[in-house]
Amino acid sequence: MERLHHVAVAVFDIGRALDWYRAKLDVEVSYVDESWALLQFDNIAVELILPEQHPRHLAVERENAKSFGAITPYRDGTASVYIKDPWGNAIEIVKAKSLGQKMRGSRTLTVFYDGSCPLCAREIAFYKRRKGAEKIDWLDASRSKSSALVPGLTKDKALARFHIRSTDGELVSGGAAFAYLWAALPSFKFIGWIFQAQPFSSCLEVGYRAFLKIRPLLQAFFQKRA
DSSP, X not given: OOEEEXXXXXXXXXXXXXXXXXXXXXXXXXXXXXXXXXXXXXXXXXXXXXXXXSOOEEEEEETTGGGGSOOEEOXXXXXXXXXXXXXXXXXXXXXXXXHHHHHTTOOOOEEEEOTTSHHHHHHHHHHHTSTTGGGSEEEEGGGOOSSEEETTEEHHHHHHSOEEEOTTSOEEETHHHHHHHHHHSGGGHHHHHHXXXXXXXXXXXXXXXXXXXXXXXXXXXXXXXX
């Protein structure tokens, strides 16, 4: 018998939908980005989607997912292929191994940044051009309409201080977050490893806190030049 993994529900604002579901129901958010989110219930998952970017569908888990067509890997660690029944309904066939990884909490690295800050936007654009950036989720907190981005991180906190969510689901901020990001990019990996160790990690945090104090002046400078 097939194992139903999730059903997709169309919404028109991921942030507002997350706020509503978390306020009304006892659910856990296991993944979120700008176009979809995954809510974990006790017995099934529900995917919140933007209909203009993702089809309404139900998803089943199959070890032989490749037999249904070419598998597409996704940023949350899953891989699947879509098929349609004779009546045009979309069915997602998810590779069993990738689903198992997701249920154990395996994620890609997620970077939360302030895209409304010209200085921050330039820096993130630089990192996005580096090799390995395509394997990272980049989430512009300034564009979110939700007060909470992911469990444990509000929009205000993400705008005030640089945050990443590690592949283990741990939220890390400040200098330590930059060390995680650097370690995830091949060209910065060695530097990232160095600054994850003491006493360099403490020095990086001190430097980051000093930057936060002059950040408003730097933002004003770059806004004048924009």
